Amino acid sequence: MQQHSGNGGNGEQGAGGGLDSRRAGDWAIRLLCAACLLVLLLDGLLHLFHAKHGHFAAENWFGFYGAAGALSICGIVLGGRWLRRLVMRDEDYYERD
């Protein structure tokens, strides 16, 4: 095990300045929000120029893909939580007896 505790104390919650700190996480969220707004803007522009020709009507709705992405993730994560209750066992489940 080549484990060092050089950054030791702040290892647990990453309060320091690394990319794995909570502050970095908050910045990442802000950045993502900005990016999302940007693509929504671009989507709006496409709408204005009627440049969307999806196979399905839904594809041409404003922000359809964004909504799909966000909702899917929520569904998946919630599904995962539910699944975990169903299937999770001890780590050595199969090794016992």
Next chain:
Amino acid sequence: MTHLPVLQIALPLIAAPLCVLLRHARAVQIFAVLVAWACLGIALALLGAALPGGAISYELGGWPAPLGIEYRVDLANAFVLVVVSALGAVVLPIGPGRRGHAVPPRREYLFYASFLLCMAGLMGVAITGDIFNVFVFLEISSLAAYTLIALGRQRQALRAAFSYLMMGTIGGTFVLIGIGFLYQMTGTLNMADLQRLLPAVQQSRSVHAAFAFLTVGIGIKLAVFPLHQWLPNAYSFAPPAVSAFLASTATKVAYYLLVRLAFGVFGTAYVFGALGLGALLLPLALLAMFVGALAAIYQSDLKRLLAYSSVSQIGYMILGLSFGTATGLTGGLVHIANHALTKGGLFLAVACIVAQTGSSALSDLRGLSRRMPWTFAAIAIGGLGLIGAPGTAGFVSKWYLVLAALSAGRPEVAFAVLLSSLLAGIYVWRVLEAAWFRDPVQSAPRGEAPLRILIPTWVLIGASLYFGVFTEWTAGIAEAAARQLLEGAP
């Protein structure tokens, strides 16, 4: 060239007494090996002559066929002749062995003489076209086989030979009674003549009885379940070379004889149509496949394990016969060659082990693969052949059997074949597990077996691999022979 058919038999028959007169172990060995190779040469020449499709006939004493004894070579028996003489030629050079069930040194010349006699008898059964002559050669080969087994050093060898003798004699008597019935009904002993005359009298009960006696009598020699009980002891107490030779040829020749009688003499329509032999043989074959394999799983000695595996493999051959179709017969005939190579190679590998350790008990094999990698590689390949893994000769046979079962509308039989392969996997695994995954015992041998034994082992195992891929010389000939037999040429 014209005398080839008789030379095939006469050569070893003359050589055997010469061995007794020669007596000097080394000289006898060289002489006998040369004779065995010459036999192989003759058999190959005969096969070459039989390939175009006809039959070569040779009249003994110059008497024409129905009166005198006729030797008749067609594809089916040329194929058997090549298998027997090839196995003899490969196995004989390893000699009577030095350890384990070996022959006492001062009686080695007897080993070579009996070996050649046994070869002569087995080839005689295959080559002759006279049914009484078949009986004579069957007894010559059996007597020589009893002697060979009795040559084993341990006391059990004598007992095994004696019980083989008892059962073999019963079998021989049954065959003789069957022949007697046939002679009574037709007045001829020539097989071609019999085939011509039998249809007229085949409704008679004497002919039914003749066929029943012949089937059961040959069944004993063939070790058909449940008449196989002489086999495990005979194979496991005999000297290693004897086990290798007998296991790969003796039962095969009996199988050939049954096939010849059923298809060539009595006729397919009579045997499988009127008498329904298939209904008798199919359950016996299935039982043999499973009981043999199950018993093999529980054995604690490698030679016994292989002997029981032979019982199971004989079941496959009987299965091929029981369908009474060309595909099934091809499977059975091709298994003659494939199993001879595989089982011969495996018994020779046992000879390697015995030469180094003096024992063939599974418990003494522990960790041996590290000391004897070539031997155990051979066992692994041979074992795969017994299972019928693709790329080995065993696969080719099983393929035909499965095909025959499917085209006979018996998918459950095809499934049984696959299932018994699984059992074969278990007993092969037992051997490999002991040799590969256990720690070696203290008294493990110094190294690999002498090349004198190792080379013949690999010749057979190599051939079994070769014929697993290139099949025109095995399956091709077997298929043509099966067709020839079914079309009725005796």
Next chain:
Amino acid sequence: MSDSDSMQRWHLRMREKPVLRIVAKRFIPFVLLFALYVQFHGDYGPGGGFQAGVIFAAGLILYAMIFGREALEKVAPPRAVEIAAALGVLLYTGVGVATMLGGGNFLAYGALDSHDPMHGQHLGILLVEAGVGITVAAVMTAVYFCYAGRGAGE
């Protein structure tokens, strides 16, 4: 071991039966003679090498059973019996080879004498039957030696 012990006891008991010994002593030459008769009669009537060999060997075995194995070994040493068996087979097959060399098929006796095939026939049958007779007699004796001597000889 027990086999040879019981055999020893058997011979000892035999020695105490003078009637049997004397009758056998007078009788055995005739048995052997009869065997030869059957052998040579085989050319003309029922009989032949096989039966003759069996009768001959029966005479020898009878001798051994009453006077002991050792006595027979003096008359017919096992090595000689073995050689006789081999020679018998060789005689038989030798005739076959000779016929082939003479230009006929295997055992086509006519080829033995190119001038008089009939004479060849006679000679061929005589020799072949002799070969069979010798072989059968020798092998039967050898089998007796094998079973009677197992344990003592090994």
Next chain:
Amino acid sequence: MSAISALPPGTLLIAGALLLPLLRGAALKAWLLALPLLSFAHQLQAPEAGPPLQFFGLELVLLRADPLALAFGVVFHLAALIAALYALQLQDRMQHAAGLLYAGAAIAALFAGDLITLFIFWEFTALASVLLIWARRSERARHAGLRYLVVQVGSGVLLLAGAALHYRATGSLAFGALAPQSPGGALILLAFGVKAAFPLLHNWLQDAYPEATVTGTVFLSAFTTKLAIYALARGFAGTELLIPIGVTMTFFPIFYAVVENDMRRVLAYSLNNQLGYMVVGIGVGTPLALSGTVAHAFSHIIYKSLLFMAMGAVLLRVGRIGASQLGGLYRSMPWTTAFCIVGAVSISGLPLFSGFISKSLILSAAAEQHHTVAWAMLIIASAGVLKHSGIKIPYFAFFAHDSGLRVREAPLPMLIAMGAAATACLVIGVWPQLLYDILPHPVNYEPYTAAHVIGQLQLLLFAALAFALLLRFRIYPPELRATNLDTDWLYRRALPAAIRAAARAQRRLRAAAQTRAARLGHALIAWLRRHHTPPGLLGEPWSAGATALWAALLLAASLLLFYLRTAAAG
């Protein structure tokens, strides 16, 4: 040269692997890298069809090089080269040999023109690949390998049985389009399905891959399942049944990936999910869909290898691979981190990376054929891919919270291999025509339209935002060390339990042996066991008398049979 041309590509790898024991040091390494290149050259000069081979009456075609096989051949060679490079610093010759044999067999299987040849190489891949699992040399790996082997060999047996039935029905063994309705076709479909990890048949994948060695998993991820995809594309293109199967495959592994802790197992679930896209593509079956399947297999092999390589490097350096045990590794392994992110964005389908240009083909094909439900499900699954492979893998391994681990960067050959794979992802993503040109059907498709790019960016960014928020507000389930039940529970738990229950029942039966029926059953079982062991009836020879009796019985039986038969006939 002509003799070699007649052999299918891949055989050179197999033959070359046999030389490995003779080589050492630099020569060994050079040979390992040269072989895939040589083999690729071999493929380039392969004729369209080799001479048919007579195999006991059957006509076998060892070599049939059509565009479908060639396209897969290209990517298999590329994967073999990258994996060989990745494994280069390894000292274990058995793994090198197994890897080459495995790749060789998989490539040779692509060129099989008939079902028997396919079966032989199919089984060969199973045997060679299990060595990569056993090479880990742990008890867990041994058991997992054995389970894997049983499943793989079982798939081969199904294939052979199917081939036999198919041969009987049609008289042909040629490997072309097969009928899934016929019994033979159904068995073959099942055989392919096992290897392609169809739902409920899938678990061998998640069971075995994470247990293989660091380098072994990279080989495994490339060949086995993609060989099955190739076989499906050849045999069952346009089979509608495959669409629901494929959609299910894309869907359910996502949830497992959320809760799974072992990163390589997460990747295995994600592999399953990616296979789903390809299966849908095969089910749709139009030229565009099939081309999309091949393209997706192509890019998938590369980015999935890349991800497995990155996780392998982490496992090699850290010695653990649970998400809960990692974090903050970007400090120590910056290059690995960067390459892993390339792989992650590729699999997520970010424009300019390979996943984007291949997955869109399948989605468009599904949309063109108006498979609305399938299309919608695939969109949702795309978001899921981003979640489990695109974010979870790099985030928990390299960022998340600092676990305090400070290790060395991955060895140079591994970095080069990852770099090559990452470059390939980028190159394909930027110049998609390079990939489209080798597809079996000509593709006239432009992935980079404004609407498509913006739609995809929207999907990914909003999904990422949602993920970040869920994580921030602790709704996202924490990473826990655990075992998650899957279908392998059936044979790892339910089956042994059933056997134990049966054994208990038998014991109880013995206890209740008062009743005659129970006593009889008990006696039967005991008899069966007894009679095959050496002192038993069938395990030991009988006396001559017994055999005589049997001979007499058999004689009586056969006489009776013959008389009855002829009496009935007469």
